[in-house]
Amino acid sequence: MSTVATSQIKLTPERPRASVRSHLQDALPKIVLAPSFAITIVFVYGFILWTVYLSFTNSKTFPSYVITGSRAYQRLWGWTFDTDPPSSWYTSITNMGIFGFLYIAICLALGLFLAILLDQKIRGEGVLRPIYLYPMALSFIVTGVAWKWFLDPGLGLEQTLHQWGWTSFHFDWIKNKDFVIYTVVIAGVWQASGFIMAMFLAGLRGIDGEIMKAAQIDGATTFQLYRRIVIPLLRPIFLSAFIVLAHLAIKSYDLVVALTSGGPGGSAWLPSNFMYEYTFKRNEMAVGSASAVIMLMTIVAIIVPYLYSELREKPR
Amino acid sequence: MSAVTTPARQASGGVNVKVINRIVIYGLLALFALFYLMPLFVMLVTSFKTMDEIQNGNMLALPRAPTFDPWLKAWGETCVGLTCAGIKGYFWNSIKMVVPAVLISTMLGALNGYVLTKWRFRGATLVFGLMLFACFIPFQSVLLPMATILGSLGRFGVTLQNATGTSFGLGNPTVNLVFVHVVYGIGFTTLFFRNYYEAFPTELVKAAQVDGASFFQIFRRIMLPNSMPIFVVTVIYQFTNIWNDFLFASAYAGTGDAMPMTVALNNVVNTSTGVVEYNVNMAAAMIAALPTLLVYVLAGRYFVRGLMAGAVKG
16 A cells, blocks of 8 residues: 555645645545544544443432442442342353353354365255355344244244154243253354354365365375364464354343343343343443443453454565 | 365275265255254244144144235234334334435445545554444443433434424434444444455556546546445445344334334334234244345345455455
């Protein structure tokens, strides 16, 4: 891009120097970009600071701007499973751990597995790929509604298997407070794994065939070939897929609402649901803001190093 | 890459192993296809059944006497909260919100991408980095300040209304949502166009500059005519995201007549009064899913490219 810069330097002396018009022309690109940049600064970074500020106040139903220290954070972290009622925040965090880990791990494993299968010169790949991928076009609300119906013990899978004669089959996770978060994992994996498959497939198609042939000639088995050569070459895809999934997982909100309505006693809450409930429904604005700040910090810890490495000026 | 069969296997009576391998692979692929199709299939067949058939029949069975009534009822009669006029109004709400939001954010993204690649200035990377990071923040961290601001703007709108007779859209939930989606969408649209224009030959821009073309002339005559693919990708990406949004919609238009489709659907499904009409719920869910599914069927290739571009940066 340095080429544009040099050409501008060459052109400048030809223009009348002091004229307002030429100044305007020079500044025009920045003027065009300015509104978007200003919007980002105010509505993203400014609002983040605002939320951080609120988290240090004692805001309840309405925002209060008197700093009262880290009470909200102390409430979040000092409220444990042993207190009465047990901590919804720890429930949300635990759920986040279970959901985040399983969702990311299963999506990566399933995505890679399907991509490798699809890469075996499959007839009908053009039909299968869109079938694996279409859930990504649906909203979490629709996904939630569909799976809520499918997993309902009285109407869905359990009932169907009973009718087919397997009467001892029992599957009521969606109504069970200890297992409801796993149904969120199932629906989440259903929605995103096809997309992860597409990412891996694109990666597989980008691998140099020569490397594969050389390994085959050396007598590598299929398993060895994938284990030792293909999967290491897909490292960048693993990273991108991980970032996408981690980011989707932390932001997940709608799926829990639509699939479980929060689960029995809020047992399916993720931190995003906790934030929404406390801010807008339970009039604990400071506590809600504190939870939002913690969510943001988690994302920052994952995304910033990634963006930094992506945007760093690459040596050319 | 091809299916790899080792020399050893080929030697030891290969054909059988190979055939079995293929059967296993196709079997697994078909099984997963079922897994992905099942919920949609169930939703679709249920939406064509009568309540009687749902309660007594099998979830997976095809409707014995397909009826279109649940769809008509979902569209025109079902209750969303206390209003029983179907979801059609909310469907249009979503359209009225999506179209301007997509157009404005895409246009801004195109201009930003053009500036960031062809008119680079010191600090351009930092500006882009700051805008890019905005794509990834959990929106919970801006939700409350935005609610406060929209509330104040709404009150100001009422004052304007009283003074001048028009509120200029201030306080209108649909206008609010358009604004919110533009604000939090320009990060992605800028990313798309920036990456696309990065690969666009700078020599063309340079030549036009030498010929005396202005900033906007170059954009209109050179960049835009060559941007069709990225426009399609961006529009589809934005359309899908904004149509499917639930968080902003429920926070800023969660009640009343201005609810977008996703919020209305959630209300229909979670209404606890009276008999739950599963067939109507499923029909409503299908209607909510149709626009994005249609886009996916018609332009799946671009849809995937958008997702990829959002995931893999360069």
